[in-house]
Amino acid sequence: MSPAPRRPTSSDVAARAGVSRATVSMVLNDRVEGTVASATRDRVLAAAAELGYARSAIALSLRDRRTRTIGLITDRIATSPWAGPMTRAASQEAAAHGQMVIEVDLSLREASLADAMRLLAERQVDGLVYATMGRARIRLPASTFGLPLVLLDCEEYTAAGADASADDRDRTPVPAFVPADLEGARRATRHLIGLGHERIAMLSGGDRQPATLEREQGYRTAMTEAGLAPRLVPAGWQMDDGFRAASRLLAHGQAPTALFCIRDRVAAGALHAAALAGVDVPGRLSVVGFDDEDFFAAALTPPLTTIALPHEEMGRAAVRALLDLIEGGEERAAVPSAPVVVPCALVERATTGLVPA
Amino acid sequence: MSPAPRRPTSSDVAARAGVSRATVSMVLNDRVEGTVASATRDRVLAAAAELGYARSAIALSLRDRRTRTIGLITDRIATSPWAGPMTRAASQEAAAHGQMVIEVDLSLREASLADAMRLLAERQVDGLVYATMGRARIRLPASTFGLPLVLLDCEEYTAAGADASADDRDRTPVPAFVPADLEGARRATRHLIGLGHERIAMLSGGDRQPATLEREQGYRTAMTEAGLAPRLVPAGWQMDDGFRAASRLLAHGQAPTALFCIRDRVAAGALHAAALAGVDVPGRLSVVGFDDEDFFAAALTPPLTTIALPHEEMGRAAVRALLDLIEGGEERAAVPSAPVVVPCALVERATTGLVPA
Known part of the structure; x- marks a missing residue:
């Protein structure tokens, strides 16, 4: 040996x-x-x-007690294909500031958030980003081991009113960046209404996740504002969920002329159901997705009209906020006291058209 | 402040x-x-x-000069949605051995492989895995900064015969783990032949990447072995590429009864083209993909028969090989002198059936 x-x-x-x-x-x-x-x-x-x-970068940086390394805690494993753009943008922003990113996958280690923070603190990172790969409300551990923290795609669960403990009320809020799910869904629905559609169904996730609730709320708001009756169909989050729900809807006489789908994957299933049912898109049916998933929304046939999740903007903003905290402390960074809601743009492609005559 | x-x-x-x-x-x-x-x-x-x-884990580990940290160099950014299972399995295997993974995205930093290795060496990692997210042949820099290295989904480009320099011939080979692209494609094609198909076209990537060349070779070998004429159609790697190529094939009288697609994404486009053309799958057309992409192949309608890339096995094997090198040095680890080719299994779902009468 x-x-x-x-x-x-x-x-x-x-x-x-x-x-x-x-x-x-x-x-x-x-x-x-x-x-x-x-x-x-x-x-x-x-x-x-x-x-x-x-x-040794570690030895060198001991002079100013900085390692120029950011700890990124994720729950990638459960949701891997959608993690890309957000963590990538975070890493890019970090690299642009001479920082390196060390990632720990939380779901992977079956560890608690506190365990992951401790692990990274031991590796002497200068600060932490906790990114969920789907919008979530989380409870933070009592200590972050002295490290500044920024939340990405999630926000702190805080008990309201009488239930709030002294802890909840006193603690400095942790900066958080979340997508404008509600406003994005409202925008998608208004786009369809603007094209003359009235029978607009929403294929939803059928669960109680924050993204589901907000997107449903945005859809309902737009429909109600226009004096139209919402029609929420619980479907799921995958392609085959969208296929099954759309197939059922299209088989009936009073089929909708437009579908707002909770996600591009669900919209892809709806497009396939329409093709098999001989329903032309967008001639007889308009379809809008949500996400603008890389290598996906634009590669569907026809290319999908959708709402873009601002993953890149969120990733960059979170890292900038963290670097401000590391450099200047909480006061200088002017920590936002509520989650920053990042807008979601409409990306018009070829699956939406005027309501059929 | x-x-x-x-x-x-x-x-x-x-x-x-x-x-x-x-x-x-x-x-x-x-x-x-x-x-x-x-x-x-x-x-x-x-x-x-x-x-x-x-x-400080770093300070503690100075005792045995080990940091229990592995450096993972990837080119994630170019290919993000397909990176998941391989790097995830590598991280899982590392975690199971008490090791942490630090990732550097090469394409992200527009840095050379040598730069990335240096950056990680400065962070005192114990060893390196270089993972490309699509099979590649690479040239390694002269020095790995004294760190053991294992290649994942790529292999060293070595000049053969008279062109080989003394360097190429003398250097200890770097362990590499690659998928059995050729054998997998042969298996997919033989599956279709076994169902009685003779007019089997391959929708290929239309480029000269190692995966393209090997999968084409596997298809050709199986066809030739069965006395059938190969029909290679350059398509591309995305859903719309598959859609266009399959639409053209299905519009002609002598349309194939089966398609072997270079990737699940291409197969998805082919399934959509068949639906729009009123061609029943698998009644009139069988389709086989390649990858068994997470949340994708099984969520198509009908669920896709495909060849599974052994991403998890490759990720685990690479980390195990690296830990052997770190612990025992090259002799003990019995470094394989040629890339280890990891088998690809056929996953039979619902898009393949007997040749139509």
Whole structure:
């Protein structure tokens, strides 16, 4: 048994360059300032490059007690295909500020949120983002191990009124960024109403998740504002759920002329049901989705009109807020006292048209 | 401007518990051994918990020069929805061995592979996994900064024969885990042949990626072995690509009775084209995909027969191989000298049936 390949140390660099370890340290930490001859400096740098010697970012950053690393806690595993754009934007924003992101998947470790925070605090991150991959209300642990925290796609559950404990009332609110689910659904429905549709059904998730409730509420509001009767159909969140619900609706005489679907995946199933039933989209049936999922909404036939989740904006905003907290503390960052609701735009493609005559 | 919230230190714990910092250190590093009274120990642990004090995993691990952290380099951004299962399985396997995973997205940072390796080496990871999210041949940098490396879904490009440089011939091969694309495609095609189909077209990616070439080769091999004429149709990799290619094929008199699609997404487009053309699946047309994409293949209508990419097996195997290298060095780990080809299973669902009479 041979030992594991040993990582080069500064002593190895010193030996190869024929200088002391102190000299290596001075050169590699850019603390040269005329104390090390230029030729010596070049020799040290060459030796370091030849040996593949990497300085320890952790050791270096101990000077200002910052590691330039952000901890990202997610629940990716349960919902993987939709995690992409939000965490990607967060990582991009972090990279643009010279920060690295360390991710811990909460559902993966079957650990509590407090456990994940502790794990990352041990790894000396400068701050934490907790991102759920579907809108959620959460309870935060009592301590964040002294680390600033920002919430992404979730918000703190706070007991209201008489039920509120002293803790709930006193604690500084944690910044949170959530999508405008309600307003987005209202926008989708108003788009259909603007095209003359009156029999507009909503294929919903059929559950009590925050996104479901808000999107249903947005749909109901738009319908009621226009003097139209809402028709909520519990379907589910997957393609086959949308297929089954739309197939049933299209089989009846008083079929809707438009469907607002809780998600692009559900809309895809509805489009397939329409194709099998010989119902032309958008000639006889208009369909609107929600999400604007990457590589999906635009690749359907016809390309799907939908409401875009502002995943990129949310990811970037959360990281910027966290960096403000890390740099300046709570006062300077002007922590928002309520969740920041990020707008959702309508993306008009080819599945919506004028109501059939 | 107030300062950033300060992270509790061992001095804070010492002050709160009314003991020396040395005592705190002994208790928290489990080096008690009778030297610290049990009541004192309890007081220190209580103070640490109250303050949310997290020991530094980095500092602790300096004792054996291990950080129990694996660096994962990916190109997630370009291909995000398909990254999930492989990196997830890698993280799960790492967690099962008490290891944490730090991820760097290569495409995100517009950095070279060498830059990403250096960045992770600076963060003192114990080893590296480089995972491409689509099969690739890559060139490795000259140095891995002394870190063991395992490749996932990619393999080293090595010049063969007379073109091989001394470097190529001498270097110890880097362990690599790739899916059995060729054998999987052969299996899919043989499944259709076994159902009596003879006019079997392949909707392919139309490019020169390793996965495209191998899947085309597997299809061709199976057709030739059965004395049938291959019919390769360049389509693309997305749903609308599959839709367009299948629509054209189905519009002609000598339409195929079966389609082998390079990917589930392409198969989904083909299913939609068949629905719009009034072609029953599987009554008049059988369709097989490739990937067994999560939340996708099984949610199509009808649920898709497909070849499963062994993403989970690959992710786990790569991390196990890396941990062997970290623990035991190259000799003990018995590094495989050629990429390990992980089998792809046929998942029979409802889109394949006997050839129409």
